Amino acid sequence: MAFIDYYKILDIDKSASNADIKKAYRKLARKYHPDLNPNDKEAEVKFKQINEANEVLSNAENRKKYDAYGENWKHGEAYEQQSQHQRASRQRQHSQSSQFDGFGDGDYSDFFESMFGGGFSNRRSSTQFRxxxxxxxxxxxxxxxxxxxxxxxxxxxxxxxxxxxxxxxxxxxxxxxxxxxxxxxxxxxxxxxxxxxxxxxTEFRRDGEHLYKTIDLDLYKAVLGGDLTVNTFDGKVKLNIKPLTQSGSQVKLKGKGFPIYKKDRAFGDLFITYNVKLPTKLSDKEKELFEELAKL
CATH class of the missing domain: 2.60.260.20 (Urease metallochaperone UreE, N-terminal domain)
Incomplete structure (x- = not known):
């Protein structure tokens, strides 16, 4: 597979911060998302490349390996471990060779092959890496x-x-x-x-498995009470508004919140806060009635 420049894919510099990477990814992911580009093969390929670039560059360790090893970044750790192993082996061989000054180059190799049954190189190449x-x-x-x-x-x-x-x-x-x-x-x-x-x-605020929503009440409904139909996350429910409901008061709808992760048929609660709205205009009759109420 041809080498892909992940920085070029996200249209960012190599000095880009994590926030820059996240911002670039979100912008491009939305632009090329399959839902917004149905039957567009070119957009589909671009979307895959954008996700792949983000997978690597948004992870500090992977980005470091990518910067160091380029297209071979996936095996960078293995290469480094292999290199360290080889350096350690050469140091051990050098240390041990001083004890066998009577052997020539050929004798030295034969000697260690007879001891380890095939030499060091085969033993190193069989090392497994995750x-x-x-x-x-x-x-x-x-x-x-x-x-x-x-x-x-x-x-x-x-x-x-x-x-x-x-x-x-x-x-x-x-x-x-x-x-x-x-x-x-x-x-x-x-x-x-x-x-x-x-x-x-959505119109809901989520906090774990619980949902929160604010709804407006007109002054008359808040004072006199009555029924009100509101939207929950999965349908409508009818609420009974108590007379003299105060602005900021809250009711809980048990089990109308969000699903609890990996708990079958278990849901959080929905909390509804009432916001009482005052009228912005009054008819002459309404004003007259409010004045009578004020006298009472």
Missing amino acids: GQDFNATLQLNLKDVFTSQKQVLTVNGNNIRLTIPAGVTNGQIIKIKGKGGEGINGGPNGDLLIQFDIIND
């Missing part, structure tokens, strides 16, 4: 995580199917074992770490 962990950011709307759903995530050109449980939170990271980089010399694969970026474009 594959690199991959990091991915998945951007979803709050409505998307109200119910469990299946997604196909493209990481380094591979399609990974996963089920996202309802109730995941913004910034939460889940691990998919063995879906990271391939191990070296038969070592285990790394893991895939997915961080969720939840966008709340």
